[in-house]
Amino acid sequence: MILLDVLAALAGAALVVWSLADLFQSVVVPRSVGGRFRPSVLMVRLGWRLWRDGAMRIADQERREDTLAIFAPTFMMTLLAYWVFSQIVGYGLIFWALRAGLQPEPHLGGAIYFAGTSLMTIGYGDIVPLHWYTRLLALVAAGGGLATIAIVATFLFQTFAAFQKREAFVVTISERTGAPPSGLEFVIRHVKLGLMSDLGPILREAQQWIAEVMETHLAYPVLTYFRSSHDDESWVGTLGALLDASTLLITTLDADHRGQAEITLRLGSHLVRDFTGFFRLPAGDAAGVEFDEFATAYRTLGELGAPLHPLEDAWPAFAQKRAGYATQLDTMARWWRIPPARWIGDRSRIRAHVNVGAPR
Numbered sequence: 001m002i003l004l005d006v007l008a009a010l011a012g013a014a015l016v017v018w019s020l021a022d023l024f025q026s027v028v029v030p031r032s033v034g035g036r037f038r039p040s041v042l043m044v045r046l047g048w049r050l051w052r053d054g055a056m057r058i059a060d061q062e063r064r065e066d067t068l069a070i071f072a073p074t075f076m077m078t079l080l081a082y083w084v085f086s087q088i089v090g091y092g093l094i095f096w097a098l099r100a101g102l103q104p105e106p107h108l109g110g111a112i113y114f115a116g117t118s119l120m121t122i123g124y125g126d127i128v129p130l131h132w133y134t135r136l137l138a139l140v141a142a143g144g145g146l147a148t149i150a151i152v153a154t155f156l157f158q159t160f161a162a163f164q165k166r167e168a169f170v171v172t173i174s175e176r177t178g179a180p181p182s183g184l185e186f187v188i189r190h191v192k193l194g195l196m197s198d199l200g201p202i203l204r205e206a207q208q209w210i211a212e213v214m215e216t217h218l219a220y221p222v223l224t225y226f227r228s229s230h231d232d233e234s235w236v237g238t239l240g241a242l243l244d245a246s247t248l249l250i251t252t253l254d255a256d257h258r259g260q261a262e263i264t265l266r267l268g269s270h271l272v273r274d275f276t277g278f279f280r281l282p283a284g285d286a287a288g289v290e291f292d293e294f295a296t297a298y299r300t301l302g303e304l305g306a307p308l309h310p311l312e313d314a315w316p317a318f319a320q321k322r323a324g325y326a327t328q329l330d331t332m333a334r335w336w337r338i339p340p341a342r343w344i345g346d347r348s349r350i351r352a353h354v355n356v357g358a359p360r
Contacts, residue, residue: 005097012093016144019086023148026079027155027220039086040079047075048225052337065227068337072225076159079222080152084119087148091115091141101134102127114138119145155220162216163226169209170228170238176202179232180341183244184297187253191306196255203260206242207267213239214271218278224336234338240329243268244322244343251317252298254307269325276328281335284327287319289343294318 018039026040048071055067092112099105106114106127114127118141129135170181178185190196213235217223228234242264249261276283298311308314333344 008093009097012090012097015090015093016087019083019090020144020148023083023151027151029219039082043079043082044075044222044225047071047078056337065231065339069227069229072222072227075225076156076222083148083152084145087141087144088112088116088119091119091137094137095134098134098137101129101131103130115141118142121145159220159223162212162220162223166209166213166216166223166235167228167230169205170233170235171230173202173206173238173241174230174233177238177241177245179230180339180344181233181237181241182342183241183246183248184300184342186241186245187248187306188300188304191301191304196257199249199255199257200260203242203246203257203264207260207264210239210242210264210267210271214267214274218274221278224275224279227336232339234336236329236333236336236338237341237344239268239271240333240341240344243272243325243329247318247321248297251321252301252309252314254309265321265325272325272328272332275332279332279335281328281331283331285323286327287322288326288330289319289322291315293343 022038022040025038051071052068055064058064058067089112092108092115095102095115096106096108096111099111102111102114104127110127117123117127118138121142129138174181176186176189177183178189190199224235246261246265246268249255250258250265275281294315295311298308298314302308309317329344333341338344
């Protein structure tokens, strides 16, 4: 019996430490840390695969997108429940091992119940700690419970604030990139409207947005699973549009703002590499765009009067630049099942009415 009590106490302590360590690394540490076997990491990756695969079987597009959008909030609530429940069970095992120090002496279920009332600081008084060690453990459980709730509440506010800031830029830039966002459409609209002079400030704002997404989404990876509240928009699609637009400005158009485009491309490619590495997504070095697609886009820009480099020079430069991020970006788009966009992700389901006036 003594051996069973010792094993129960050790198992309970391990469960509490494992839960608190996962909470600390997931929320408090201001950067993503290793540990692929952490509970939160296992839950989100396995949970997303199952949720995503189930959602993709839904034929109706609106219902499918709504189902995918529910995952991130549901996961956050599940994670909070796990952190609290695992601590309750862990402390319950310890209290059961020390049940001689409680009055009345509880069975395992009663010990877990007492741990729950201590952790949630309810304290009905039907079970009372008699000795200093059970009293101290009850105080530790109460302190841990209060800290968990306070930390997670702060985490929720920070997460939603970062999501809203990310989406504000996505919505704003969508008037320039179209929906789904397209780098080619971004360039076409600025050429059509005579807004080429706006590109410098826009690209600087885009650089700030990319840096913020990289910092917040690697620190709190659950943010990557939050979907836009607007149809045909996504943060991955917006990133892809900015990278494609920057690549076109560098390699194809004979226009100003090449320096800002180069910085945007480097920063965005950095984000793509970091995210594909963190989520262990496959890499590659393909351009992801066929010559015929590029030639059609080239002719469209020429018909609008855009100053262009010769096609025989523009295509190899474009293909080389885009190969640095295209495959990784495409795997990101498929992992998060973003709305299909031109040159990004699964383009077979692009709506017929989207981005009228530009080649598909």
